[in-house]
Amino acid sequence: MSVANFVKLIPRLVLATPFRLFAVYVSLFCVAVAIVFMYVNIAMQGFLAQEAESAVQSDFDFLAARYNEGGQGMLGQAIGERSAASNNGLYLLTDANGRWLAGNLEAVAADLWATQGAAQFAYRKRGSDARQRQAFGIVTRLPNDLHLIVARDIENQEMLKRVLRNAFLLGYALIIGIGAAGAVIVSRRMMRRVDEASSTARAIMQGNLAQRIPVTGRADEFDRLSENLNAMLDRIQDLMVGLKNVSDNIAHDLKTPLHRLRTRAERALQSSSSPEKLSEALGSVIEEADTLIQTFDALLSIARLEAGSRSESFGPLNVCALLNDVAELYEPAAEEQGLSLTTTCASNSIMMAGEKHLIVQAVANLLDNAMKYAIQPAPEGGAKHPAVELGLEDRGDFIDILVSDNGPGIPEADRERVLQRFVRLQPSRSIPGSGLGLSLVAAVARLHEGSVSLEDNEPGLRVRLRLKKNLVAAPHNAADDPLMVTHAA
Amino acid sequence: MRVLIVEDDRTAADFLAKALGEAGFQTEIAGDGEAAFDSATSSKFDVLIVDRMLPKLDGLTLVERLRERGDTTPVLILSALGAVDDRVKGLRSGGDDYLPKPYSLVELVARVEALTRRGPTERAVTTYAVGDLVLDRLSHKVSRGGETIVLQPREYRLLEYLMKHAGQVVTRTMLLENVWDYHFDPQTNVIDVHISRLRSKIDKGQGKPLLETVRGAGYMIRDERR
Structure with missing residues (x-):
């Protein structure tokens, strides 16, 4: 990607959700680090200062004791010894005019003498050309206008502070830099995925329904979302x-x-x-x-x-009674056409919850069909007695209503197709009907979470209408209640 | 017999008025629900024919309001919505019968006639008689010319319905709805066969048939001598 392109992307990147999240996280992290830094800084400074102070104080006490013991001579001697022995201690004894009397320090700036007690100052060791260093010490005026400085070098402390500060500053720079880079990378990745989905959506809106959102195969949440959206599009x-x-x-x-x-x-x-x-x-x-x-x-x-979904008119039904009722309606018509119509229930107390009128209509459609085809001559010829059978089987959670005829049947290859709307197989075009009967049956089956399948009745066709019982509570009570047996007896 | 037709389609309303006029009804037309409410509350009608979808006040609300006022005039609801749910809703709102559009005028007239027979006194009738055919609603016994006729339960109900509406045309759909409580249109002429079975039991060997087929409409049971 060219720089210009990237620059163009910036406003979108900054608005992207991951970028904003990163910004918030980085800010919070920086605040946390600042607090840690301040704590470390204060604690360390306090510790080091205290150490220097106590060292200076003990030196000073020792020298003060020497002075009290033996006056200026003893003090000068003690300073001389200490200056020679110690690498750490810094000492300076001057007269009233600031001239060097003893110690390992160069003369210091005159204004330092104005202060009394603890002080921080720049110094240089006597006879050294090195640059000035920082020291912490106690400045005292002794009785006969002598000036005494007892100090310790704190240049290392200062350096430590600087290093620490720099480390933290570098840390900040890294946090913000890496954070921003991460935000950009993640944002761009997410934006790319989202952009792919958006452009697919746009393509679909423009009428290209076959478009699908690409799935990367990383099995991440984007893939899951894409898969679901694609399934929805399918x-x-x-x-x-x-x-x-x-x-x-x-x-x-x-x-x-x-x-x-x-x-x-x-x-x-x-x-x-x-x-x-x-x-x-x-x-x-x-x-x-x-x-x-x-x-x-x-x-x-x-x-x-x-x-629709299951409507409020779903009620408890005694399926066998319902089938007998429908068969009773059709029985005279069947007899007139020289058909035998028989009804066989596996049990006459099978209950289900359903929409009575729709199930009746579905069974009636199937009976209409079966009767129409049962009286057709068998394809191989030969005499037969046209017969239609209505059956009921209990399948646990489901019931199967079977409507069989001994007509010409439907070739296996065509069975799936006749369940679609309007499909009427060529040989049956001459028989009256809209071609919607079976589709309606299938729709009724779907409403009752069931299915319709066509089977070979050898000879003829057997339609299996499977409906879910959908009984919610205490089905045995409903079955025991004689009033529940279809209302119009 | 006065009928109020509540229908916003003027052409359909005119056809209806004409057909009902030929059947001997006096008709009045209201074009919207509010006008219908005013007419129905200001004068007495024997039957109301109410379209479900009306301007200003829809048909079901109209019927509900009339029923709230204690008006018990029989109502026939017309609707383009023919599903069972819609029918249940229509009858629950206080309608007495429900006819999905498009309907045949014969069917409609037959149903209006049937509704005019529904009166509060009708329940008390224990015997129907057409000519020498007698149906006793208490003992469920049927006889013609004093001879007992044995009927299957369904045949009895079929005959009871026909005799209740003696002298009126009863359509196949009305029979299917009232005798079987089914609301669909069987492709085979199942009802005709039931009727011919019934006919063979009540009219066979008798000089004069009582159960007639009305061409293009349905059936009627009557005694022509009267």
Whole structure:
């Protein structure tokens, strides 16, 4: 990346969340370090100063004792001895005019003599050309106008302080520098990930639904987020494709009868034939309109079922009683068509929670279908007695409603497809129906957290409608209660 | 018999008024919920036909307000919403019947006629009689010309409903809703077969059939001599 580009990035970098976090952390860290520095500085200074002070004091006490003992002579001698022996002690004895009498110090600045007691000053050792160093000492005026300085070198202390200060300053520089660099690196990395996601989102908004957020494979939180967003996009894309297919199918399946209806009306109008012919034409127009309404209703129901969750109208149902009721409705019609319709329940006390009307409608749709196909001749010919069976199996958390016929069946390859909306297999185009019956059944199954599957009945088709029982509390009580057995007996 | 039609689609309302007029009803039209409330509270109607979606005051609220005032006029709710939930909501608000749009005029007229039969005294009727066909609601016994007819429970309920509405057209949907409590449209003509079974039991061997098929509409039980 060029410098210019980087400079352009700075405002965004500074606004990025990680950068701000780093700024806050670094500031807090600096404050903490400053406190530590101040503590170390004060503690060390106090310790060193105290050490120097006590050393000077004991020297001074010794010399004061010598002076009291033997006056100036004894003092001078003691200073001489000490100056020669010690590397640390600094001594100076001068007369009233500041002339050197004894000790290892050069004469010091005259204004120092104005002070009495503890003092810090610059000094140079006697006979040395080295630069001046710092010392701490006690300045005293002795009775006969003699001046005495007893001191210790503290130049090392000063240096230590400087080193310490520099170390801390360097530390600060490093903290801020590394912190800023880290912030920039992390911010840029995160910004890149976020930018990728944003640009994907923009591409999708512009209509390219196939775009996906890149996943790095580092399995970090960004990857998890990206994976979930991608899964969501997959689902949305599926829905969009489904919606498009559906609208294409709606266009086809609603437009075809609409077109027929219009043509019929137009033809009737043009021919202006007898009133009987006209009323016949009008009758068929109404029939077409009714078919359209049915298709439309079925579509709406499916759409509502697919959009909705379990509704408040879910109630306890005795499934076997429900099946018997529906079978009872269809039984005369079956008999009239020469069909046998039998109902077999594994148990007549199987309970589930569900939407009664929808389950009834699903079973009725399946029965309608089964009866339509059972009376079709078998593909290989031969005589048979058309039969439809309604069955109920208990599968623990689920119930299976089975609707079987001995009609021509559906080839295995086509079974998955017929569950989709509007799909009607070629040979069945001549049999009336919207192609929505099974889709509605599938939608009802989904609402009840179940599924629909098609099986071979050998011969014929067996539809397995699996519904979740969804019983919440005390199902045995519900089963024991005879009033719970479907309300319209 | 006076009917108040509450419908904001003027064309639909006019068609309705015409069809009901031909069936012998006097009709009045209200174009919005507030006007309907005023009409319904200022004069007496035998049936109200209320569209669910109305300007100013929606149909369900209108019915609720009328019921709060103690008005028990039978109400038929019309709605483009046909799902079971919507029906339940409509009936819970105080409607007596619910017909999803689009409806056939025959169906609507039949339902309005059925509603006019719903009166407070109706509950007390223990025997229905059409010609020489008699249904005893207490003993659940049916006889024609003094001869007992044995019916299955469902056949009994079917006949009871038809006889309750004797002289009126009863549609297949009305039968499915009131006798079976199902709200869907079976593709096979299941009801017709039930009717023909019933017919064979009550009309077979009798000189004059009582249970008629009304073409394009449904069924009617009546005694033509009257």
